[in-house]
Amino acid sequence: MLADVKYQNEAVKILNHLVQGTWTDPLLLLGPPGVGKRFSVMQALQEMLCQGTRDDKCQCAPCYQLARGLHADVSTLSVSLDKTGINEVRELVKEADSYPSDAPFRCFIIDGVDYLNDKAGDALLKTLEEPPAYARFILLAEDRSRVLPTIASRCGVVRYGLVPDEFILSVVQRYVPDLSKALVYTRMGEGSIGLAFSYGMAGKLTLRNQVLKTMQASANKDFYTAFRLIDAMEDDITTAITFIQQALHDVLIVALDPMKLVNVDVPQTIKDIGEKTSSQSWQECAHKFNRLQGTVRKVKSRELVVDLGFMAKTILAETFV
Amino acid sequence: MAGSAFKQFIVIFGGENIFIDRDLYKYRRSPTRSVLSLDGESLTEDRFLEYCEMTSDQPRTIVLDNAQALGTGKSASKLKGIQEFIENRDPNDWSLIVVVAYRGDRLPELWAKAATKGARYEREKIAWWDSDKRVDFVIREAESHKVRIERKVAEKLALFTGVDLYQIANEVRKLALLVGPLGTIKEEHIKQVTTMTPFATQFQVAEAVLERDSSCFRKFSTLCTLHDETTACILTCSALMNKVDAAVQTLSLQGQGLAQDSIAELLGMKPYKYKLWANTVKKHNLQALVKHMGQLCKLNSYVKLGNSKRTRIELFMLSVIQSGSSTLCTSQS
Numbered sequence: 208m209l210a211d212v213k214y215q216n217e218a219v220k221i222l223n224h225l226v227q228g229t230w231t232d233p234l235l236l237l238g239p240p241g242v243g244k245r246f247s248v249m250q251a252l253q254e255m256l257c258q259g260t261r262d263d264k265c266q267c268a269p270c271y272q273l274a275r276g277l278h279a280d281v282s283t284l285s286v287s288l289d290k291t292g293i294n295e296v297r298e299l300v301k302e303a304d305s306y307p308s309d310a311p312f313r314c315f316i317i318d319g320v321d322y323l324n325d326k327a328g329d330a331l332l333k334t335l336e337e338p339p340a341y342a343r344f345i346l347l348a349e350d351r352s353r354v355l356p357t358i359a360s361r362c363g364v365v366r367y368g369l370v371p372d373e374f375i376l377s378v379v380q381r382y383v384p385d386l387s388k389a390l391v392y393t394r395m396g397e398g399s400i401g402l403a404f405s406y407g408m409a410g411k412l413t414l415r416n417q418v419l420k421t422m423q424a425s426a427n428k429d430f431y432t433a434f435r436l437i438d439a440m441e442d443d444i445t446t447a448i449t450f451i452q453q454a455l456h457d458v459l460i461v462a463l464d465p466m467k468l469v470n471v472d473v474p475q476t477i478k479d480i481g482e483k484t485s486s487q488s489w490q491e492c493a494h495k496f497n498r499l500q501g502t503v504r505k506v507k508s509r510e511l512v513v514d515l516g517f518m519a520k521t522i523l524a525e526t527f528v
Numbered sequence: 529m530a531g532s533a534f535k536q537f538i539v540i541f542g543g544e545n546i547f548i549d550r551d552l553y554k555y556r557r558s559p560t561r562s563v564l565s566l567d568g569e570s571l572t573e574d575r576f577l578e579y580c581e582m583t584s585d586q587p588r589t590i591v592l593d594n595a596q597a598l599g600t601g602k603s604a605s606k607l608k609g610i611q612e613f614i615e616n617r618d619p620n621d622w623s624l625i626v627v628v629a630y631r632g633d634r635l636p637e638l639w640a641k642a643a644t645k646g647a648r649y650e651r652e653k654i655a656w657w658d659s660d661k662r663v664d665f666v667i668r669e670a671e672s673h674k675v676r677i678e679r680k681v682a683e684k685l686a687l688f689t690g691v692d693l694y695q696i697a698n699e700v701r702k703l704a705l706l707v708g709p710l711g712t713i714k715e716e717h718i719k720q721v722t723t724m725t726p727f728a729t730q731f732q733v734a735e736a737v738l739e740r741d742s743s744c745f746r747k748f749s750t751l752c753t754l755h756d757e758t759t760a761c762i763l764t765c766s767a768l769m770n771k772v773d774a775a776v777q778t779l780s781l782q783g784q785g786l787a788q789d790s791i792a793e794l795l796g797m798k799p800y801k802y803k804l805w806a807n808t809v810k811k812h813n814l815q816a817l818v819k820h821m822g823q824l825c826k827l828n829s830y831v832k833l834g835n836s837k838r839t840r841i842e843l844f845m846l847s848v849i850q851s852g853s854s855t856l857c858t859s860q861s
Binding site: 435 | 773781783784825
């Protein structure tokens with residue numbers, strides 16, 4: 208139920224209007240990944256459709272179907288870099304014209320609306336502007352700048368904030384008992400419970416260690432080792448670049464406040480890396496990686512993704528050569 | 529095509545085998561004469577003369593292929609016997625036609641003399657750079673298969689299939705089957721069935737760039753014709769990124785003072801290959817290469833979206849070739 212959604216008070220308020228039927232227009236939920244957008248939508252839907260005890264253990268038919276993604280009147284479309292197709296959107300628009308079978312309305316959730324390409328976005332516009340009375344549209348996006356302006360203007364925008372570290376730590380610790388590791392995962396999540404949890408579950412500390420080795424090798428001008436390590440991280444290069452940014456953040460603040468490090472478990476390594484070159488060089492490097500991350504965020508299609516590994520190599524080489 | 533059948537000697541020579549083979553094929557299938565096919569590679573002068581002096585109640589044709597090999601090797605002679613045979617032949621004797629195929633550019637005196645008593649046909653080899661003649665050949669081939677092909681399309685086909693006329697002829701034959709009688713061969717047909725033979729791959733382009741070899745432009749151009757421009761640019765950009773990346777790694781290892789064999793092993797190269805590669809890398813320094821990496825990053829995103837991407841790639845190639853050096857290497861190979 209919506210009461211289970213933590214630290215997103217504003218979003219909960221608006222979703223409550225949806226539950227009570229005082230808001231029927233399309234909603235655009237905006238926020239970083241893993242802060243509870245989809246979770247809160249599912250909670251709101253459960254609250255609207257539940258015919259049983261109205262708690263999280265309820266096993267009534269709608270709650271059972273919702274939990275397993277089987278509800279006939281709830282359709283979810285996940286859009287990503289690999290799937291930005293127009294066909295799925297057309298299907299969804301067609302479906303929106305049919306009446307609900309069981310519930311009082313049909314709900315359409317489009318997760319990753321910021322990845323919709325222009326054509327797919329245009330196909331959705333008319334329906335968003337004048338949705339059928341029995342249809343509810345909930346659109347989820349991570350980055351406002353990627354959402355087509357015409358789509359955003361037809362929706363009520365709900366912003367999701369970052370989740371405090373204390374709460375994330377309490378969740379991560381349920382699965383990662385080692386406190387220092389759990390703390391690293393929490394800080395790696397940067398306010399996203401979903402990311403922290405997924406890093407913890409996937410054991411991303413190995414990748415983090417590779418990133419630190421890469422930085423050490425680059426600082427020693429050993430580009431052979433650095434480049435080979437980056438090649439080895441090719442499959443997870445986006446996360447690796449995030450970790451490089453976090454390590455750069457650590458290098459810059461380690462002398463000022465070691466307690467604020469993301470990689471709090473390896474302060475000495477961070478210190479050693481930091482001493483290899485001047486603080487100014489590190490700042491420039493961090494600045495370039497920030498720009499790279501910004502470029503990556505703007506990309507909406509897999510075909511346009513640039514070779515991130517090569518770019519990371521270039522930035523490191525330019526900093527230390 | 530070779531001329532009238534009523535000649536005592538028909539001499540065909542030159543370097544373009546497909547035309548010579550076609551001529552020989554025609555004479556071997558003469559319906560009115562008894563034909564004997566001989567190969568100069570496995571024939572002596574005496575044996576050849578024996579065949580020539582045989583008698584028959586039917587008019588005969590002797591087809592001698594590889595005349596350039598006759599009388600060489602162990603049984604080498606000055607072919608005086610053949611010379612006499614040519615000189616002494618009765619001009620009114622039409623019972624025997626000798627067809628000689630000499631696969632070489634310059635016809636020796638012996639066979640030139642024979643040609644004076646008959647006909648002489650030169651089948652000159654089409655030079656690799658003479659694309660016009662190859663295009664003409666494509667058009668003639670298409671006509672012989674009773675299909676049409678526009679010159680522009682023929683140019684593309686000639687470019688895709690390289691310089692081997694046999695291959696071109698086979699491709700035209702395939703295309704003729706595809707479009708059917710009186711059909712027109714179009715560009716999409718070529719894309720469907722033609723076995724493309726590019727002059728260079730993107731890796732060769734990248735290697736030439738790092739070699740500071742100006743032939744990289746020509747190689748890149750063939751790549752652009754083979755693929756569409758965007759694909760060629762993306763492929764070339766990736767190949768350049770790989771090569772520059774490897775060059776930086778190599779210089780970094782060399783800077784650590786490692787032995788050549790160890791570096792070769794670390795880079796996964798055979799020692800002799802590494803030697804060649806080291807010579808290429810020697811032409812650059814680390815700072816310049818890192819600068820090129822920066823340029824490549826921009827190019828990498830540009831080739832996917834921007835205009836005149838081909839020019840951008842060429843400008844980059846030029847900047848690599850010219851960086852730190854005022855001289856260009858040239859290669860005509």
